[in-house]
Amino acid sequence: MACTVAFTPLSAADHEAVARLLHRSLVDWYESRLRQGARFGESHEPFRIFPEVYEALDPGEAVTARDADTGDLLGVCFSHERETHVAVGIVSTAPEAAGRGIARAMMQAVLDRARELGKPARLVSSLLNLDSFSLYTRLGFVPGAIFQDLLLTVPAEGLTVPAPEGSERVRLARADEAALLADFEQSLQGIRREKDYAFFLANTAGSWRVLVSRDVAGAIDGVLVVSDHPSFTMIGPGVAANERSATALLWHALDLLRGRTVVFLVPCAAAGLVRTAYGWGARNVELHVAQSTAPVAAARGLVFPTFLPESG
Ligand SMILES: CC(C)(COP(=O)(O)OP(=O)(O)OC[C@H]1O[C@@H](n2cnc3c(N)ncnc32)[C@H](O)[C@@H]1OP(=O)(O)O)[C@@H](O)C(=O)NCCC(=O)NCCS
Structure with missing residues (x-):
């Protein structure tokens, strides 16, 4: 399954798909690894606040991964350029598309942009989720304060x-x-x-x-x-x-x-x-x-x- 990765403005119509993807990937990852899927609740509705806030704050700075044939959303992450750095918000891949390099490709797009801007990238990552921890450290991030x-x-x-x-x-x-x-x-x-x-x-x-x-x-x-x-x-x-x-x-x-x-x-x-x-x-x-x-x-x-x- 080929996939396209790009900075994409998120329309109001995308917010539903993004909220569903965030909820589904978090529940799946935390339930399958830690039996803690219930932490994220039963509904994707509360997750609408992520695309709503990020798009209001930094329009067009989200990175999406989409199935090249169907256009279905397979991954999303949020970047926001600031005076001194580029911050990266939640990174998420659809469970059925995991392990195919989608998160890495989205992060690479953010890092390429940060390099063009001459700014470091910063984020906060879970120490319970070693998949995301190592995704970032493999890409050159250095862990600091806990x-x-x-x-x-x-x-x-x-x-x-x-x-x-x-x-x-x-x-x-x-x-x-x-x-x-x-x-x-x-x-x-x-x-x-x-x-x-x-x-x-x-x-x-x-x-x-x-x-x-x-x-x-x-x-x-x-x-x-x-x-x-x-x-x-x-x-x-x-x-x-x-x-x-x-x-x-x-x-x-x-x-x-x-x-x-x-x-x-x-x-x-x-x-x-x-x-x-x-x-x-x-x-x-x-x-x-x-x-x-x-x-x-x-x-x-x-x-x-x-x-x-x-x-x-
Ligand atoms: C974490 C998550 C985004 C990873 O997405 P993914 O698309 O499956 O990741 P990728 O296929 O791009 O692989 C990421 C990289 O981490 C590496 N990796 C994964 N687990 C690893 C481990 N335990 N040790 C070392 N490297 C590891 C992979 O090998 C890959 O590196 P490579 O491309 O150099 O081989 C996905 O599991 C997810 O959405 N989880 C739920 C949401 C979440 O918790 N997000 C993080 C909060 S910010």
Whole structure:
């Protein structure tokens, strides 16, 4: 079966096929390898948010693989070019087309474009899925920081623990602060993505809230995005100067999600933050690793990665 791989604008009509492919491939992979297919639910409907958000954010930057004869969708991955890098979102191949090099071909298209742009590519990959881990490392990605995926159900009345130190200096970001937040992230992490922050603040696709923290002198010391969309309850992306501001931001993010079950990723190296999250009731559900074709030297602070839009 021949197949064509290309950057493709996704029309509204494609969203259904993409959502079905994402759901089917995840359920199949996690059920056949780990008996955990049920994690992804029974319906593909919540997965519509992936093509909807990616197409609104970066139109035409998805890569699709299609059967050359029938045009059927066999694979999809999402790329998004930013000032300093190209980020890659979820990579997925239809189960019946697995092992034929489709994911590799889609990733190669993204890497070719990144090379043309002279930018590194970045992504976050599961440490439970060695097929995708090795797909990326074979293509030249280098694993970096490791993250714990933590699951927590926030009580309907909010967390019962008192607000942590510094939480009084956390507020919702203003609509005109995208550049400020991007500058802050760049100063710590060496990557810049103002477009993402502008997208979250405009809040026209998906459902986002952006929290910002300031230190006692009034300088920004953290930013954390919350998705409270019914299809995608997640905290991140975010970056904080230290564990204190990360903890204050996380507490506020959880408070915005009262009564909901949420996943968030925190660096394994942030031992104090992890311990605090356990104390709030969080449970480990997976591990992820940041991978990049050119890691940023001496990145500082703590990051909260996310899966949509994948932040790297
Ligand atoms: C992961 C996934 C995308 C792989 O898709 P695929 O089309 O079957 O992958 P490919 O056929 O392109 O093969 C990928 C490469 O990884 C290699 N590979 C796979 N498992 C490997 C392992 N355990 N060790 C070393 N290499 C491995 C393959 O040999 C191949 O490399 P090669 O082309 O150099 O031989 C697919 O299994 C999937 O959709 N899974 C569910 C969705 C998911 O979990 N996505 C990842 C989250 S971002």
